[in-house]
Amino acid sequence: MLTVEEALAQILADVDPLAGQFTPLEESLGRVLAVDLSSDIDSPPHDKSMVDGYAVKIADVNQHPVSLPVNEEITAGQVPTRELTAGTSSRVMTGAPVPAGAEAVVMVEETELEETESGPLVRIPGQQISPGANILLQGTSIRRGDQVLTAGTRIRPLEIGLLAEIGQASICCIPVPRVAVLSTGNELVPASEVPAAGQIRNSNGPMLSAQARRCQAEVVSLGIGRDDQAELEELIQAGLDADILVLSGGVSAGVLDLVPAALAAQGVNEVFHKVELKPGKPLWYGRADHDGRRSHVFGLPGNPVSSLVCFELFVRPLVDRLAGRASIGMRCRQAQLQGHFRQRGNRPTFHPACYEGGKQGGTVEPVRWQGSADQRALTTANCLAYFSAGQQEFSPGTAVPVYLFEALDD
């Protein structure tokens, strides 16, 4: 049987990020740039004033108080109409272009304005002002043609601002992977229905869809598939439109476990079935190459804990890879085990657990549950604690790796 690492290596083998697509700026948040990007402008685009004040010649204002006539007032968005000559000033607002000939800007707070019959005069006390003071020269931060962002960059709000500045209203970035979710089983009814005798509500479908959303995937909900070969094949065919099809249920050994056959009939080739893992051993993974592209198919065991664990361990890293993200999968920490943990059987175990951080390193306490369908106990978990195979008893204080659900929190 494959180990977790071997299984993950087979899933990610030959998988490249999806091909870049043009996306409106406001939808590109969280995606990854597919190309390098250059600026079509200088930034700032003109020699600009960094303050509200008066553009002047240095010689006019140094040392001695002076009163200067005001040529014009330049607000942001306007262009100067007159060159600044010796013995004059121009009023400029923050961000506005300074007039040609301006050598510095004196802050308005230091000045006094006086209206006279021959027009406004600004009184400036004598000062020590350096050439270029309060002026930011054109192109200081970006020169036209500069490469300002590189392929592979994750687009945060900060990058959104820069992309807007350099005129990228439509951006070539890696699209959001599409994940289709299909729950199988005759016993399932939707959350909106009251289950009849023998039935339960479909909780895996909504949970897996939410996990996929938390990987920033686009979710296609295929609902519930009955244990009927023709119906399953039709739903699987629809699911193969997505980059990833996640099925839950139907991959263990029950008589109605028709899923593997239905997948085969739809051209999905098994890559592996079963992983040395608890819970999640019956995990099935296959691929279908069709219409010039590839769909990845996961058959997850039907119980909620197995589904959750298999999604986080195997599906999330694949979504990350397809989306072009550099860091993939859950973040791992070491934590001190609280209480005893008895490892039963001989498979490494990822047990839902409660992690608490602390200055001296965190602690972790496995969740106690009533069977692997215990959704209620599951909601008390915020991580998976890892217990290696073969060892039978873990005593309090043992250092245990934990895989945080933080990506599920946001």
Next chain:
Amino acid sequence: MLTVEEALAQILADVDPLAGQFTPLEESLGRVLAVDLSSDIDSPPHDKSMVDGYAVKIADVNQHPVSLPVNEEITAGQVPTRELTAGTSSRVMTGAPVPAGAEAVVMVEETELEETESGPLVRIPGQQISPGANILLQGTSIRRGDQVLTAGTRIRPLEIGLLAEIGQASICCIPVPRVAVLSTGNELVPASEVPAAGQIRNSNGPMLSAQARRCQAEVVSLGIGRDDQAELEELIQAGLDADILVLSGGVSAGVLDLVPAALAAQGVNEVFHKVELKPGKPLWYGRADHDGRRSHVFGLPGNPVSSLVCFELFVRPLVDRLAGRASIGMRCRQAQLQGHFRQRGNRPTFHPACYEGGKQGGTVEPVRWQGSADQRALTTANCLAYFSAGQQEFSPGTAVPVYLFEALDD
């Protein structure tokens, strides 16, 4: 002038989470429950088999090998039609209800099935099996009427699964706050346009919208408002439909800074103007109570660094509070300063910086930029480093608080 803490206290004063609203299950991810929720079902809903196997009486299988006729086969979703009597067995699948009278389930792997003329017989080797083995009793994990989730719980994929199980297809949770974003200034053109002389592209609007999305707010983009009283008032009126209206630009001392007047005309009352903070001193905050509800209005300074900082310090905590989230604002860490930092002026400074984590605690290096409109330099930051007021020179190795942008990454 108010300190950052005083300003934040005034913003959050008397602010309660928004009133709960019914939301479809699949849209409730990330929201906060507004009410306690009870289960309408037992879980499991019946005594169920935890394995594929045969339901039996203990006395029939203990100690000696036995062959038992198989009454029926019960798959998940079906109900048993016959009570289990001594000397018989029923085939049961994982998750299926066990028949009345069943005392344990023997795993299928341990058995052999034989078809005979009088029907199927299952051969079971003699074994030590306890009463109740492989059976999960009805209601073990949840009893009907149990309160299973409490008001204030953040809905993660794990809670989505539980909510589906207990039939909550529509959930009373705290709605997503609505944030309207309006950029002001005659110099601004949208990212899709080529700026003429004196113009720049609107980068703050898209950046602030993206920051709001990263707080899981619903964003209403109001575009660009010219420096014209009537136009501004109309846009502000539209923005007051939202829970929070964020304006950028128009709150410093320029002659065309009409924003405060336009806000007053629309019934927005100033709470404060100016905060002891660098960058971000001109921050304006007010409130409008109208139509039985309240809108919060922020006037952010127009340069990108100030906008970014003010949003993260003041708007994000308010969004978190309105959304009912327990932890609000950015996460703070201590880090060792790399290089010197010169604190100019006498306001505490939040400087965009680059944090690197490490086993021995992280390090932080302030971003070097060409003025506060340097979007390009800003994209190299992943945190704000805090430098207290009054001290002039911070030397390498000084412990500095950093506020992580991690919430912007996801």
